[in-house]
Amino acid sequence: MRKKPNGRVSRDFKGLKEWEAMATKQEKALKNKAIEYDKLYFDDFNFELGSITGDVYDFVRIKDCPQQVLDGNKLYELTPIVIKDCRFHIKEMEDAAGNCNGWDITIHPEALKNRDTILHEMVHLRINVMPNNFREILTFCLYKKIKKELKKFDSFLIDHATAIASLYNPDLWHHGTLFFLKSLDLDIRLNLDIGTVYGYSL
Numbered sequence: 760m761r762k763k764p765n766g767r768v769s770r771d772f773k774g775l776k777e778w779e780a781m782a783t784k785q786e787k788a789l790k791n792k793a794i795e796y797d798k799l800y801f802d803d804f805n806f807e808l809g810s811i812t813g814d815v816y817d818f819v820r821i822k823d824c825p826q827q828v829l830d831g832n833k834l835y836e837l838t839p840i841v842i843k844d845c846r847f848h849i850k851e852m853e854d855a856a857g858n859c860n861g862w863d864i865t866i867h868p869e870a871l872k873n874r875d876t877i878l879h880e881m882v883h884l885r886i887n888v889m890p891n892n893f894r895e896i897l898t899f900c901l902y903k904k905i906k907k908e909l910k911k912f913d914s915f916l917i918d919h920a921t922a923i924a925s926l927y928n929p930d931l932w933h934h935g936t937l938f939f940l941k942s943l944d945l946d947i948r949l950n951l952d953i954g955t956v957y958g959y960s961l
């Protein structure tokens with residue numbers, strides 16, 4: 760897929776239109792559910808005021824349009840767009856309950872009721888389509904937040920980083936530090952066992 764120089768995947772209006780014409784009722788319902796989860800659990804990705812990232816970008820926030828911030832000297836439109844641009848598919852897969860590739864999230868029919876699977880793929884999506892400089896800020900803010908909430912956090916983080924560095928496992932490359940941090944944040948928010956959102960399909 761095409762990436763912009765800052766790392767963000769380009770929006771695909773044509774693909775979205777095609778999806779809207781072809782998607783089943785169930786796929787549209789799945790997307791609505793994801794939009795709901797996005798509002799509840801991804802305020803940090805949206806740099807919303809009051810979220811852990813809200814203050815960081817407040818100084819460049821456009822006064823009359825709180826969903827837009829300046830990215831360098833370009834206006835970067837935050838989220839509401841992001842999840843609405845996503846295409847959801849329901850399809851059987853041999854070895855996974857879910858998959859995310861660019862703007863496409865695929866969920867296995869048997870995992871449709873599994874919130875953790877959907878959240879896991881949404882984290883992939885949000886990271887895929889986010890510019891690099893926003894990723895860095897979010898990583899730092901999540902680290903600061905979780906450090907206060909989770910005992911042994913640093914050793915979890917070091918174990919994870921070591922596993923990524925030492926194993927030849929492409930699966931882990933897609934589940935880097937930012938992915939790991941956001942998955943822990945979701946576990947904490949939803950009162951799940953640590954590792955639930957990260958590890959559902961691994």
Ligand SMILES: [Zn+2]
Nearest residue numbers: 879883933934
């Ligand atoms: Zn994954």
